[in-house]
Amino acid sequence: MFGERVAPPDGITHDSQAKGDSNETEGGGQADVVAAQRAPPRRRAMVEMVPVKVGETVAIGFTVELPKTRILAVSTAKGYIMCGLIDLARLDTLRPERRILAARVTHVRTIEDLLAGAVDEVSQEARRLGIVEGMTGLQALEKMV
Numbered sequence: 227m228f229g230e231r232v233a234p235p236d237g238i239t240h241d242s243q244a245k246g247d248s249n250e251t252e253g254g255g256q257a258d259v260v261a262a263q264r265a266p267p268r269r270r271a272m273v274e275m276v277p278v279k280v281g282e283t284v285a286i287g288f289t290v291e292l293p294k295t296r297i298l299a300v301s302t303a304k305g306y307i308m309c310g311l312i313d314l315a316r317l318d319t320l321r322p323e324r325r326i327l328a329a330r331v332t333h334v335r336t337i338e339d340l341l342a343g344a345v346d347e348v349s350q351e352a353r354r355l356g357i358v359e360g361m362t363g364l365q366a367l368e369k370m371v
Contacts, residue, residue: 276337280364283371287337298340300363305352305370307345307363309334314349325351329366341367 290297298309305327331343
């Protein structure tokens with residue numbers, strides 16, 4: 227359900243493995259296997275969904291952990307705000323008939339950052355609704371409900 231963290235299935239690379247850590251010490255010998263067995267690898271949810279209050283409505287916040295980056299988005303029934311991985315100008319050019327309602331907020335690491343950060347790009351449909359660069363992500367979402 228919303229807000230529930232789910233650990234990656236066995237066999238999925240954990241944070242320490244993704245960073246290139248190995249079982250060998252600098253001298254070339256084996257690391258303390260006993261200590262490694264006592265401390266399970268740190269697990270992080272790969273996908274997290276949380277409820278986000280927007281006025282009288284509840285939107286859905288998404289965090290997707292990928293190697294060396296993460297995707298953040300908050301979606302209402304009509305539109306969404308997203309981290310810097312989205313190119314709204316290109317999206318408007320490729321699919322103008324869809325009239326996608328979206329805004330981008332960059333330099334964010336959490337859903338809270340996404341809500342508090344300044345919008346720096348908007349889709350044409352978002353601009354038609356009065357969403358402009360400089361407003362917060364939350365202010366943009368309030369116009370999307």
